[in-house]
Amino acid sequence: MTKPAAFFQRDRTWHPPALTPDYKTSVARSPRLALLSIENSASELTGPVFGHGDIDPGDADLIRNYAHTGDPVGERIIVHGRVLDESGRPVPGTLVEIWQANAGGRYRHRKDAYLAPIDPNFGGCGRTLTDAAGGYAFRTIKPGAYPWRNWVNNWRPAHIHISVFGSGFAQRLITQMYFEGDPLIQRCPIVRSIPDPRAIEQLIAPLDMNAAVPFDCLAYKFDIILRGTRSTLFENRLEGN
Amino acid sequence: MPQALHELKETASQTAGPYVHIGLAPGAAGFDIYRNELGHDIAGPHAVGERIRIEGVVLDGTGAPVKDVLIEIWQADANGIHAHPGDPRSGEVAPGFRGWGRVITDFDTGLWGFDTVKPGPVAGRDGRLMAPHISLWIVARGINIGLSTRLYFFDEAAANAADPVLGLIEQVHRRQTLIASLSLRDGKPLYRFDIRLQGDGETVFLDI
Numbered sequence: 001m002t003k004p005a006a007f008f009q010r011d012r013t014w015h016p017p018a019l020t021p022d023y024k025t026s027v028a029r030s031p032r033l034a035l036l037s038i039e040n041s042a043s044e045l046t047g048p049v050f051g052h053g054d055i056d057p058g059d060a061d062l063i064r065n066y067a068h069t070g071d072p073v074g075e076r077i078i079v080h081g082r083v084l085d086e087s088g089r090p091v092p093g094t095l096v097e098i099w100q101a102n103a104g105g106r107y108r109h110r111k112d113a114y115l116a117p118i119d120p121n122f123g124g125c126g127r128t129l130t131d132a133a134g135g136y137a138f139r140t141i142k143p144g145a146y147p148w149r150n151w152v153n154n155w156r157p158a159h160i161h162i163s164v165f166g167s168g169f170a171q172r173l174i175t176q177m178y179f180e181g182d183p184l185i186q187r188c189p190i191v192r193s194i195p196d197p198r199a200i201e202q203l204i205a206p207l208d209m210n211a212a213v214p215f216d217c218l219a220y221k222f223d224i225i226l227r228g229t230r231s232t233l234f235e236n237r238l239e240g241n
Numbered sequence: 242m243p244q245a246l247h248e249l250k251e252t253a254s255q256t257a258g259p260y261v262h263i264g265l266a267p268g269a270a271g272f273d274i275y276r277n278e279l280g281h282d283i284a285g286p287h288a289v290g291e292r293i294r295i296e297g298v299v300l301d302g303t304g305a306p307v308k309d310v311l312i313e314i315w316q317a318d319a320n321g322i323h324a325h326p327g328d329p330r331s332g333e334v335a336p337g338f339r340g341w342g343r344v345i346t347d348f349d350t351g352l353w354g355f356d357t358v359k360p361g362p363v364a365g366r367d368g369r370l371m372a373p374h375i376s377l378w379i380v381a382r383g384i385n386i387g388l389s390t391r392l393y394f395f396d397e398a399a400a401n402a403a404d405p406v407l408g409l410i411e412q413v414h415r416r417q418t419l420i421a422s423l424s425l426r427d428g429k430p431l432y433r434f435d436i437r438l439q440g441d442g443e444t445v446f447l448d449i
């Protein structure tokens with residue numbers, strides 16, 4: 001039988017390790033034993049397929065998708081970019097989901113007790129499918145920084161949580177997007193769980209004035225890179241393996 | 242300098258955080274926003290095969306249940322077919338069978354559960370059949386990069402013994418961490434699959 005293509009091996013030295021003691025919650029939630037490395041089979045190379053019947057076009061507009069009495073408070077922004085693989089190929093038709101705090105740094109979540117107020121017109125989540133070129137765009141409010149329990153005085157930099165699928169379940173990824181120029185980025189133990197500064201820079205979205213809408217909203221650009229797919233040029237296996 | 246490969250680097254993972262429900266299961270976070278919240282129905286109404294339920298908890302290194310975890314599920318149907326164009330038989334999948342779902346835990350107890358159909362065996366990379374299994378992907382606050390594992394079935398002892406992935410686990414007793422136990426509830430098969438993130442009985446997690 002022909003072997004299916006496989007994904008590029010995930011570079012575990014680029015991603016944060018499981019145990020990062022300065023991010024305290026990771027201490028009891030990190031496996032201590034080595035991961036078992038397995039070659040991709042159909043179970044890893046396939047994954048869920050989503051279509052336009054699953055979501056609504058308005059889901060990508062966080063300024064309007066929960067507005068009841070008017071627009072939410074805060075700095076209006078567009079977040080846009082492309083989902084590409086490690087070979088630079090666009091990943092079309094993939095589901096991108098985001099969630100975030102409101103302009104004051106408060107989440108609409110029953111477990112968030114921060115004193116900043118809920119915004120009655122802001123839900124804080126959105127989703128969309130990438131287009132044929134891998135492009136996506138959301139309209140939202142720039143989230144505020146917020147305090148969290150780690151050390152006594154830890155503050156998360158402004159960030160948007162992003163979930164992406166890709167074509168196979170082994171490409172599944174959740175990350176966070178940060179904003180250019182935020183002095184809290186380098187102070188954050190969650191950001192600093194990533195060992196390589198270049199990998200951190202890749203999570204920082206630049207201001208993109210050419211995508212801003214005059215007299216309406218600013219824009220930030222954020223490209224997301226998923227694992228690439230190996231080309232099976234010559235795949236020989238040792239007999240007996 | 243040699244030529245450049247011009248490869249990009251995968252975007253680094255960051256924890257899903259405590260409020261992952263807002264993005265991926267907003268109904269559970271306490272508000273309705275989408276017409277259609279994704280991931281509730283894994284198998285759909287028309288799928289053939291045995292209807293089963295799977296429940297468990299995720300335990301941290303101290304033995305406490307992790308109450309803010311989100312788990313995604315990916316599986317083949319009862320004939321071993323994935324609902325994905327990369328599977329040459331995907332056209333045979335029953336309408337409504339997606340094979341994908343996501344569950345969160347009860348915020349008080351940490352218990353999670355889902356209903357599905359028992360998957361059939363799927364060919365492994367070398368063509369050898371893999372025992373029926375469900376792929377799981379676990380994210381939560383404190384988990385820096387999603388954890389991948391597989392759930393196998395207690396009542397598939399012969400297939401499990403021949404499974405090429407279980408067979409790679411060097412410490413034979415650790416293979417049990419991937420095998421869900423079986424009981425009956427109201428006459429319906431109920432599998433139990435507890436995931437231990439760390440320490441005694443640590444679940445085997447996969448680098449896929």
Ligand SMILES: [Fe+2]
Pocket residue numbers: 101156159161258260
């Ligand atoms: Fe957050």
